Amino acid sequence: MSDFEIQKSKDGFTMKLWRGERMCLLGFDVQKPENDLVGFAIECKEPGAAAFEPLRNRLAFSYAPGEVVNGDKQFPSTEAPFQKFRWIHFPHDVKDGIYSYRATKMHMPKDGPLKKGTSITLDISLDPVTYHNFLDVGFTRNFASSQAFREKLGNPKNIDKIGSTIIPSKGEMGLEFNKVPGDIYQWMGFEAYDLVFGFLADALKDPTVTLDVFAYDLNEKSIVEELEKFKHRLRVIIDDSSGQDKNGNITGHVTPDSPESKAAERFRKSAGAGNVARTHFKNLQHNKVFIARKDGVPFKVLCGSTNFTYRGLYIQANNALVFTDKDVAALYGNYFDIAFADTDGFTAKELSSKWHMVKKDGKPAVHFCFSPHKSTDLSLQPLQGAMAQASSSVFYAVAFLYQMGPGLTKDEFDRLMNRPIFSYGISDKGGKLEVKKPDGTVGMVDFQYLADHAPEPFKSEWSGGGGINIHHKFVVTDFNLPTAKVFTGSSNLSPSGEGNNGDHLIMIEDQRVATAYAIEAIRVFDHLHFRSTMQGATKKKSKPGTNPPKDVLKLKKPRSISGEDMNWFEPFYKSGSQREKDRRLFSGTDQA
Secondary structure, X not given: OOOOEEEEEEOOEEEEEEEOOOOEXXXXXXXXXXOOEEEEEEEEEOOOOOOOEEOEEOOOOOOOOOXXXXXXXXXEOOOOOEOOOEEEEOOOOOXXXXXXXXXXXXXXXXXXXXXXXXXXXEEEEOOXXXXXXXXXXXXXXXXXXXXXXXHHXXXXXXXXXXXXXXXXXOHHHHHHOOXXXXXXXXXXXXXXXXXXXXXXXXXXXXXXXXXXXXXXXXXXXXXXXXXXXXXXXXXXEEEOOEEEOOOOOEEEOOOOOXXXXXXXXXXXXXXXXXXXXXXXXXXXXXXXXXXXXXXXEEEEEEEEXXXXXXXXXXXXXXXXXXXXXXXXXXXXXHHHHHHHHOHHHHHHOHHHOOOEEEOOOOOOXXXXXXXXXXXXXXXXXXXXXXXXXXXXXXXXXXXXXXXXXOOHXXXXXXXXXXXXXXXXXXXXXXXXXXXXXXXXXXXXXXXXXXXXXXXXXXXXXXXXXXXXXXXXXXXXXXXXXXXXXXXXEOOOOOHHHHHHXXXXXXXXXXXXXXXXXXXXXXXXXXXXXXXXXXXXXXXXXXXXOOOOXXXXXXXXXXXXXXXXXXXXXXXXXXXXXXXXXXXXXXXXXXXX
């Protein structure tokens, strides 16, 4: 086993740990589940702790007569076990050192009391740095629409009112918006926040370091203020794309009142007019990149899907990558220099005509492709090929997937639905989220619906305001095999974007990085799948002109006690089903 996965089996019970980015996925399998198996208790001993503490479940087998079922109470999993074959632990603050996890099979031989079964303990490090002195991957928390967000704010009565004070109602107001005090922005931005602001802080404190910035959407007040502090040490390229509204009026980043135009004007004053450029390549300047140079030599880069905006950091699911490597930085530095001087001629440059590989001893092979290209097959064929050749699994979170139109990637995503491999997918469709569910069907997630009609014991959640909630652009193939690959970056993975936008696409050949992205896909998927399932359940029960009743969610007792048709675990043992693949994939028993 490696330092990012570890597995153990005992008496027909298997447990596996997978290291993510400041989180851990636990997978379980039971060779022959007993009829009274009611789930798994999970306990964790953090670095420096004296004892194990149980992870807590929001559901219980039953609630006391007259008890207000409103989500205020959480139950230790030793009393309310998790009825899933995998669980993601998201520590509040990740610490250096080893995390110990103890999982125990829990049984209910008669109605009421639980009995402990086989137990396994495994250790793993959740080191927040992916590859020291080379690559660090970070994700935003994407928890604005969640129970955790409510609890972070102290369970306010009017969550919509509080939520609207955290981000501006319109992006155009961002630079004049007064942010609330406290740590809520760092909490919501999670590791991506630390990477963005840590990058700026490190560069700013060294007077010999200059900073180059590609920006698409740019309305986060604190980021703009930090960039102003660089003064003449800053060069910036900001998108100036435009559109038209239904009345024919010009809209977009090019307008004088856009935050992008306002930020550009502020930088002209702080850095000098000659250090500020506006461009949209053939359509969009879609990169979101920082490049640090020391004595003129690029040495560090931040890139990925995260826009430098309120929604980008605090609402949407996004990822950011920081490469601390001169060869990687040199590629982005060259890209910036060409774009700063002449974007019209970029497709004629060698940089746009091929993939560029960086490989260092003990580090993953990383390939970079910079657009726009003369031929979009250049960047998209490797992605299409990796998906077509995947033999174990494909995970994807792709904003604007259904705006792609036919082509290499869209066609391969469509074929994926009919292939006998494990796949999870999330995409934005018409302003809503489409979720490919475990049974192979498709669900649409309406954030506002569940915000109004949360099932008990859950409370209503903030819908997160207007705009998309999933902004990731990544695909993971065969994360559990040595052939694992991740495709990510700012690219929307579409032919039109690759042919017209300033963008970057990254391919990383590495199982550790692929595992981190796969866990992120699962984390986001599970959150959305719950919302889709409950939305469908309540809509089915509602009558025209009436509010749907609130379901009360509970754990399932053994069928010998409950009288139900099947035990909770039986769908996971249906031969050939997606749930069976799920159980075996994350426990590692698919390779046994």
